[in-house]
Each structure stands twice: as C-alpha cells, then as structure tokens.
Amino acid sequence: MSVEVLLPGVLADLAGGRRRLRVDPPPATVAGLLDALAAEHPVLERRIRDESGALRRFVNVYVDGDDVRFAAGVHTAVRDGAVVEVLPSVAGG
C-alpha cells in the first residue's frame, strides 16, 4: 500500500540518484505527499514547492495523469496505489 513518485532526471540527485520513489503509507493529498518527501529529501521538496506551500510556478504535478492545477492543487486527493509524476513545464530560454 503506497504511492509511486516519478521524478525528472534533473531531480534524481536530490533523491539519492533515484527517479522512482515509493511513499508508504500513502498520504491523503499531494500536500501530504510533499510533507513525506520533505522528511526524507528536504532539498527535493523545496525544488517542487515554495515555503508558502504552493507548487513552484513552472513545476507541474500529475496524479494518475491529471494535472493537479486543474483539480484542487496541492489539496488534490491521492489514492492508494496512485502514480504521482513531477515534470518541468514548458518555460525558459
């Protein structure tokens, strides 16, 4: 019973070189998931979320393929067995 987190390669070093993490027990929301990540990988969590609790502007988080910005943001529910993917948005130059 857990949630799988998929990371882009650029963040792997902040997760011990891994691009797939398993969070167990499964948190109820994206915010809870990020709280769990912060406990083990604090720098990784800061790359995804700022200190006000908001997702960084150019970071997208998908729960089972759906962008949480079109759901309830960091309050989006995460079911047991969900796949949560973190991706950089189209930005930069």
Next chain:
Amino acid sequence: MADLIAIGTRKGLWLARSDDDRRTWRLDGPHLVAQEVAAVAVDTREAVPRVLAGVQYGHWGPTVTWSDDLGGSWHETDDGAIRFPAGTGAALARVWQLRPDVAARPGVVWAGCEPHSLWRSDDGGRSFGLVRGLWDHPHRPTWEPGGGGGAVHTVLPHPTGDRVVVAMSTGGVYVSDDGGSTWQPRNSGITTSFLPGPPPEYGQCVHKVAVDAGDPDRLYAQNHFGVFRTDDAGGTWTSIAGGLPADFGFPVAASPRTPGTAWVVPLVADADRTPPGGRLRVHRTRDGGASWTELGAGLPDGCWTAVLRDAVCVDEAEPTGVYVGTRDGCVYASADEGGSFTRVAAHLPDVLCVRAARLP
C-alpha cells in the same frame, strides 16, 4: 597572492583568477550550470575564502549556495538558507544581493531579496533570518516592483556603527540606525521622472548606492535618471550628473581607499538603454561628482548592450581594480582604476553580477 573575479550570469557562474597582480586572468567555468546567478559575493574574512551565490534553479526555485574551495564543490542548507516565515504568506522569488559585513562582525552576511526584504545571516550565509523591522514597515505594501521585480538590491552596513543603508526598486533609500530594528526613508532630492508632481518621501527607483571611502555619511546613488550624492547619510541628495553624457544607468561603485572617487556607466534612456553612440564607457569622478572623466581604453565601440546594477564592482587592491560585465556576456577588468581595461571573458550568458576580491 591571487585575485578572483566571480561572474554571475543568467546561466551559470564563472570564476576568473589572476596570479600576477591582475595582469592576466584565467577563466574557469561554468559552475552552477544553467542556474541564474543574480547575486554573488566573495567573503574573504576567514582564512578560507567563501564564494556565496544567490541562485535560481531554473524551474526549481531560488536559494543561496556556497563554495569553500573556489567552485570545486557547492553546498546548500537542507531546509533552505532563505525562507519566509509562516504567517508572512510570502515566498522567496530571487536573491538580489549578498553582502558580507565588515571583519569586525564575523559571520554576518546580509541578503537583499525579492519580494522587498532584507535578511541577516550570523553563520556565514548558511541560514538567514528575516529583518522584521523592514518587512513590517508600514510603507512596504506601497513599494512597487521595478522592471526586474520588487527587491532590496543594495545593502550597505556601516563600517563601524549599527547603521544599515538599503536601496530598492522601487521604494528608494531606507536607513536604519539601530542595526535593522527601525527604518526611515532618505530620498529627499532624488527625482522620480516616472511619477507626476514633486518627488515623494519614498517610492524612488534608486538603482544602486555606494559609500565613499573617506566618509560613511557620503553616498553616491545611480538613479532611474539622475546621479546623486549625499553628505549626510541620505538626509539630502544633490545632483552630480553634470558632465555625464547621460544620467541614466544602473551601477555605481566607489573606491574603497580613495575619498571622492567613484565610477558609473551611463546609458541612453529611457527607451534605448544602450551606451551613448554605441561606445561602452566608464566615467570616473575623483572629486565627489563635481567632474567626470570618460574612460574608454580597452572598452568597445559598436557596443549596444547594457551594464546591470551589480555588474560593476571594485576590488581592494592597490591601485583599485574596476570590473565591468555586460549583458552580451563580456567582462572587462582594469587594474588601474579604470585607466585601461582588458577583456577577461566574452560570449558568456548575460552578466548579472561581478565581484572581485584579493584572496587571503
């Protein structure tokens, strides 16, 4: 003996080192690849010099990182060096300024940040605390962002006393005489071409402020139109732009050893923001701004770039070195107070900041 130039750009940090009293430089980089480095400092107060950088990890947010081996390895605090306290509702957007304090206050490093905020570290830049006196100032909600964002971009601790001077765009100059607990605006005489009516008490777009070598009450300000000087720590500012080809620009630097000596880089404005006639030139005063001398040996013609507020600095060597970085990725160094320049770097990303130091 070695000298170091730290060059922060939109996509990484470069370090240039000289082992022959600044005659030749060896460029090393990029460090912090692809990261925006808007603020950099070389702290030489300890036996091991520390390079501090205010970085933006692309999509992944800002923080402060440091190296104690001249770029060989970089470190950051797990919980983040600068984080707004819960309850402020704010989040760090960019580190604009990193300023090690004087040797008599070891470990103290100041940071000016966006949104408008001042931070103090007592552990060499590993962690910073929000200076609540400025954050809670009743003026803060009315400080507007300049074109680059609303930030405290200049921090000038007094060499001996508890005074701290900050400058922000917009907002202007604020001074604390008690180490940061209370703050007063000090903008009388600084113009606001972008506002109707007479200049207000605060709200100026001061681009950079520098302290004179001989008198900590004497400050030079490059404004959003206008170059000014105060002799009473900001009580009253008077124009010293006479003799300059343009009174717009971003940086101003003052000699750390010779009173009355300062440098600016004029730009045609408002729409252009390029060197007059496409000739990149530094202008130096030796008399507190009463007169200016154009310095161009080694600087390019046919140059339509700009020099940002922290892309000019001086060192503490003798004679004073002057360093100029451009938005087209060049860095020019002078070991003779601007008398002649040599190109240290070219084809880098936009140069956002340069800092030079003689290594211990």
